[in-house]
Amino acid sequence: MSISSSLSRTGVAAWYERRSRRRRSSRGADASLAIGVAIIGIMMLAALLAGVLSPADPIRQDIPNALAPPGTDGHPLGTDALGRDVLTRMLYAARTDLFVAVGAVLLPLAIGVAVGTIAGYRGGIVDRVVTGVVNVVFAFPVMVLLIALVFILGPGIPTIIVAVTLVSWVSYARLARDLVRRERSMDYVLAAKVSGLPTRRILGRHILRNIIAQPVTFAMSDAVAIILFITALGFLGLGVPPPAPDWGTMIADAQPYFTTHWWLAVFPGLAICAAGLGLSLIADGLSQKWNAQ
């Protein structure tokens, strides 16, 4: 589509104009990065240490103690309709959701950048085919294609990662392609070509190193969207199959209890917000830093 090449599909990546004073911008960037990394770091650590932090079982039911309010002995965030500890389930859910998100960001990043770089460098028919495919995938609303793919491939963590990859590699491919095309005509590339360096080395050593910052920045902001997609799938009953906990599924299960047992839906929602905020801050910091250079 003609207008969108400079903007990401989700519009998440932001470009900060160079005019802003460097010092201030870099200080802001550092703060954003630090807070973002801290939030995500703590969440990841908590997810990894779930078993240590909470002795409770995330799946085992304990119906006599169901629906305990937050602050109940041994259940700081209360228990759900089947008596399972909400905090424990949230920790294990963080494991699932963050793990899936990492996979669902790295895979499309790698595939998209590789395809885009080759298309941009080679040009010609390869470029036209890649651009065509990218345009077609862009025509589908992300969530719609994602839901259709998860439905078609059947539920499960691998399915979610594959589906997200199939849908979101195109953003990276388009970005990398545009960057490589710009880079291709630069002196250093021409010089490398003349000196007889093999294409693989030119791409790997020189071009990729120069362009990679932007796709990586974009990946961080894409991760925000990915977290929301994954949890939305869980909310719609298309996520990680029960009884494994996932924030989206927890919220879906809590829906009928909202008025009376608000904590069941509110805490997992806040967890998603926190993960989103952390990733969003990292993306924000990176893009500022990148622009400042």
Next chain:
Amino acid sequence: MAFARFFASRLLQAVPVLLGVTLVVFVLIHLVPGDPAQTALGARATPDAVDALHSQWGLDQPLHEQYLLFMERLLGGDLGTSLRFGQSAGDLIAARLPVTLWLIAYAAVLACLFAVPLALWAASRPAALRDRVVRVISVVGLGVPGFWLGLVLIEVVSVNWLLLPAAGVEPGLLGHLESLFLPSLTIAAGMTPLIVRSLRTEVLRVTESDFVTTARAKGLTPHQIRMRHLLRNALAPSVTVLTVNVSFLIGGTLVIERVFGLGGLGDLMLTGIDARDFPLVQAVTLVLAVLVVIVNILGDLAQALIDPRVEVQ
């Protein structure tokens, strides 16, 4: 004249994309692990029933024949037959489309009402406090899941304050405006941070180009320039940004329909999924993708009307 030519060329550009879209939708069913007809009918379906569905879907023919058949039906206006409802998928979609279109349009309008002033306000003093405030709002807003926000809004606004309907669509224009306000607001809230950021960048890009130089030459201060020209020049970027985000908008609609119990296309698609109704899911996916393509064309046309320079590109 020039506009007509632009229109024609834009339509032409859409043809390969649309062809690709049909191809993807067609291929979807072949990605089903195992036999799609068997999956649709369940593990214990009789072989006869599976065979019947095979021939109904044309699965017993070579792949390219199947695609030609698929396209032939499609061009004849046949989107397939829903297994769950036993009706034409096209009719089902036509009945549900209005609610979804309402939501999309309503959410887009609300998102603009929030985002445009915020973006202009931020862009009027880049790197100033206001700019940073807007940035923080958008950074925080980005990570809020819409389905959760919707639940919270229902609880607070409808259940506690008794203000707006909690779910469903009320008849009539006013009924629609009232009952679709919360769902549209939820979708708009998710879109606003995206739009604010892109729009702010776009506006800055535009204001720094040629006409700003002209204005400077007239002796206006940078602030006056922004205030005077920003509004006029915000329109084109807004259209651009909205167009780019329409796919996000439609995706959001899908989920939010479920939260608010609205019987639109999203609800239809999810019902189709629960019923393992492949033809219906395919049809809805196709229609939504075509919708994105149409909105993109319209966006480009609007752009061309607003800003003649677009044509040159």
Next chain:
Amino acid sequence: MRVIHVARHARTVLAAVAAALALASCSAGEATEPVSADPTATPATGGTLHIAGEREATALNPYTAIDNNSAHVFAQILETLFRTDQDGQVVPWLVESSEANADFTTWTFRLREGVTFSDGTPMTADDVVYSIETVRQSEAWVSMFAEIERVEAASPSTVVVTTSVPSPALEASLSLPFAPVVPADLAGMTPEEFGQHPIGTGPFRLESWTSGQRITLVRNESYWVPGRPYLDSVVFEAVPSDSNRTQQLRGGDLDIIATPPRPQLEALDEAPATVVGEFAMAFPNYLLLNQESDAFGDPRIREAVDLAIHRTNILEAAGGGVGELGGSFLAPALNFHDESLEQVERDPERAAELLDEAVADGAERHFTLSVAAGGTYANLTAQIIQENLEDAGFDVTIEQLDGATVLAEVGAGRYDATLFTMTSDIIDPLEVIGYYVDLNALWTGGETAEVATLLEEAKQAVDQQTRGDLYARIQQIVYDDRSLVVLGYQPWIWAWRADVVGYEVPMTGVPWLADTGFRE
């Protein structure tokens, strides 16, 4: 849990099986006094009432629609010859009186005078003859009315029904909401047209039906009961999600809702603006085990399931503590429900042993539990069953599908296990047992031959004691067969705005809105 008990006359009324759609629907219980602070309040005349269930009606032709949701609507338009009152007695409604001969093979019905259809034509014996003839030939009810031999109009206001065998429960059968009085020859309409434009003697008539959105009924000005109905109009809506329904009730967009989610009952009842009504215990919950699947052919496996399930936990967590436990597949609200048949005593160790024995003989540990997506009760019950059975050594996959799809799969016998419920439309259990027999033991392939024989005997038994004994034997057979694993019983539960008074939900499971209105 404190819930106002609106009417809990044990085994009073009964409610409905719409076999095919029972899974999805929920309906009513018994209508009685309003549950408001002032139970004697008389409703004001006028107003529009918004009432919502889970699904939209499929058609308003009583002979083609077999789902409860359709009955909820057409029961306001079309009336039956008899109704079951709050004490579980079958009473005359459109008939003035009815008499049987000594061996209950000839029934004489004298029709009520002055009853007219909503199009102004008076109801006559010809209409009643046509109606009974039609229902007894319609596919869904043919076996229930199989004993009817002749239906004749003896005079313009007298109908005589002759049956081939003694039919002591014919009045109860004719209280079936799906057997209302319609104009002879459907007033010249085709069944499809009648489904869109029904004409009846009821308190309301159809004004409009916007498919997928709402069905609007307005007052029948020529209704034969003086002073009724109170309401000007009634709007039926379908809101599939119980959470959404409850939110809309709280927000005041709806006045009455079916089946609020269990966890919300207490809060709804304590809130000043809303009221919860718990009606007859007419709703049995079954876990169906398909003997014709690979999973449940071995009776030891079915016994293992039966012994492993923690019913009290299901009642507490999924049922919100509202309901009862028991062993009979007939709900407590039905006549001849066998109270002495107690719920299966839980014994997980024995269950594990039985399973191991059966597996040693080639049975499987794994099965799929198919449930309708979106229901709170089904979702929680399925998870509890999964854990109980996995503790005993089973391997359970939960499959969530669209409600209609589950029914289609189950109806075609393509399932291992599913959650199901079957409610009755009449007080006598002959209807539900008839379904059990006709539907291959509710699609489980369980014992039906002996049940069928006993049912025929019971239907003809004039003596109540004999009848009760025969029904008790049927309940014991189903209990021992363990294809319908009884998880417990639930009452019909509705919730409404506190300004609604006189909400009557007769035992048929179908609401009765003629006496309903808004507080003065």
